[in-house]
Amino acid sequence: MKFALIKERKSPPDRRVVFSPEKLAEARDQFPEAEFIVESSDIRIFPDSAYKALSFKVTDNITDCDVMLGVKEVPVESLIPNKKYFFFSHTIKEQPYNRRLLQTMLEENIVMYDHETIVRQTGSRLIGFGRYAGLVGAYNGFRALGLRDGFFTLPKVETLADLDAVKKELDKITIPNIKILLTGTGKVAHGSKEILDYLNIKQVSDALYLTSTFSEPVYCMANVMEYNKRKDGKVGNKHEFYKNPTGYESNFMAYAKVTDYFIAGHFYGNDAPYLFTRDDAKQPEFNINLIADVSCDVDGPVASTLRASTIANPFYGYDAKTESEVAFNAENAITVMAVDNLPCELPKDASEGFGNMFLEHVIPAFFNNDERGILKRAKITENGKLTKRFAYLQDYVDGN
Numbered sequence: 001m002k003f004a005l006i007k008e009r010k011s012p013p014d015r016r017v018v019f020s021p022e023k024l025a026e027a028r029d030q031f032p033e034a035e036f037i038v039e040s041s042d043i044r045i046f047p048d049s050a051y052k053a054l055s056f057k058v059t060d061n062i063t064d065c066d067v068m069l070g071v072k073e074v075p076v077e078s079l080i081p082n083k084k085y086f087f088f089s090h091t092i093k094e095q096p097y098n099r100r101l102l103q104t105m106l107e108e109n110i111v112m113y114d115h116e117t118i119v120r121q122t123g124s125r126l127i128g129f130g131r132y133a134g135l136v137g138a139y140n141g142f143r144a145l146g147l148r149d150g151f152f153t154l155p156k157v158e159t160l161a162d163l164d165a166v167k168k169e170l171d172k173i174t175i176p177n178i179k180i181l182l183t184g185t186g187k188v189a190h191g192s193k194e195i196l197d198y199l200n201i202k203q204v205s206d207a208l209y210l211t212s213t214f215s216e217p218v219y220c221m222a223n224v225m226e227y228n229k230r231k232d233g234k235v236g237n238k239h240e241f242y243k244n245p246t247g248y249e250s251n252f253m254a255y256a257k258v259t260d261y262f263i264a265g266h267f268y269g270n271d272a273p274y275l276f277t278r279d280d281a282k283q284p285e286f287n288i289n290l291i292a293d294v295s296c297d298v299d300g301p302v303a304s305t306l307r308a309s310t311i312a313n314p315f316y317g318y319d320a321k322t323e324s325e326v327a328f329n330a331e332n333a334i335t336v337m338a339v340d341n342l343p344c345e346l347p348k349d350a351s352e353g354f355g356n357m358f359l360e361h362v363i364p365a366f367f368n369n370d371e372r373g374i375l376k377r378a379k380i381t382e383n384g385k386l387t388k389r390f391a392y393l394q395d396y397v398d399g400n
């Protein structure tokens with residue numbers, strides 16, 4: 001079986017890759033029956049020479065490979081028919097802008113596996129870049145704070161070599177006495193937690209956070225059953241909430257009253273209550289003045305996220321009174337960081353971390369008869385048809 005690390009062709013360029021040269025060499029050692037080829041790329045974070053130095057073939061012609069490993073969507077004109085592909089296709093939520101991509105993969109008899117659909121039997125995701133989004137998102141929020149209030153100057157993550165360099169920058173700053181709320185319990189939230197812990201910011205319980213004042217910066221990590229509550233006052237249950245959140249309402253205002261900096265790292269499910277609305281943000285007791293919205297659901301549960309921002313221009317302001325966008329440092333504005341491709345700022349670490357997960361969970365499945373069902377569950381298309389698990393996409397494919 002021949003695997004190809006493909007060149008990323010989406011614009012703006014993405015420097016990430018499924019395997020760093022070292023990880024690819026590990027994969028080769030573990031699976032001598034596999035062959036790994038590298039498609040030449042001038043944008044990848046690891047240069048062609050780094051793969052060549054480890055004796056990998058680097059070439060412009062990968063047509064003889066069986067399995068293509070990429071990160072972002074492959075432009076339709078670059079798809080090679082009859083191959084197996086792995087990348088983030090952004091089709092499983094019926095995203096209109098990628099309908100043509102899914103249609104073309106079906107027409108060209110491509111077997112498509114989406115990184116997002118590589119899941120355990122329980123449905124929880126096995127691989128992703130969430131940790132890196134959480135790391136960069138929390139850092140970017142502190143960078144905005146420093147810029148806005150003149151406390152300190154942090155450089156952009158994209159100008160730094162790696163996570164170690166990011167940490168060295170954090171060593172130089174002192175965080176003022178603020179209260180920080182972090183929502184979520186997944187990969188993003190834990191990535192942000194790493195930054196807070198690295199800064200030695202004290203974590204306090206939900207009860208203490210809501211009721212006490214402190215003489216040092218503190219943070220609280222709130223889970224879905226803390227920032228939501230049952231409408232009837234009974235104790236909630238997160239599994240019940242995941243299935244049907246309609247009996248719940250937001251409890252976020254209790255946190256918003258005492259929080260300065262909010263890091264949104266939660267997953268937001270359809271029909272769940274908004275964390276805070278535009279009206280909530282108008283209330284005099286709404287105290288939050290800085291938000292790093294890593295979850296980044298636009299015009300939804302975090303009302304100030306009017307749009308996603310970019311790595312080039314990561315910050316804007318939200319004026320609660322006029323419900324409109326203003327300068328990030330305008331008086332009384334909530335400063336918003338809502339970059340939706342945060343892991344791209346840390347391509348080296350993100351690629352190394354991704355390769356670890358991919359080698360542990362996916363590559364073995366090709367050689368052990370897919371004993372854990374990883375490939376079966378992840379497969380979206382085969383023989384020109386949607387698989388049973390993804391048959392719900394038929395209307396989307398048909399253009400209905």
Ligand SMILES: NC(=O)c1ccc[n+]([C@@H]2O[C@H](COP(=O)([O-])OP(=O)(O)OC[C@H]3O[C@@H](n4cnc5c(N)ncnc54)[C@H](O)[C@@H]3O)[C@@H](O)[C@H]2O)c1
Nearest residue numbers: 130133185186187188242266267269294295339340341342
């Ligand atoms: N801004 C960016 O660049 C960026 C990058 C990666 C991820 N994200 C976003 O961040 C969010 C969190 O991602 P993650 O990687 O931490 O996810 P994850 O899969 O690691 O964690 C999700 C968590 O939410 C919980 N959960 C599952 N269903 C839920 C529901 N219906 N309601 C509430 N909670 C539920 C799970 O138990 C889990 O703890 C996602 O919305 C993702 O799209 C943004």
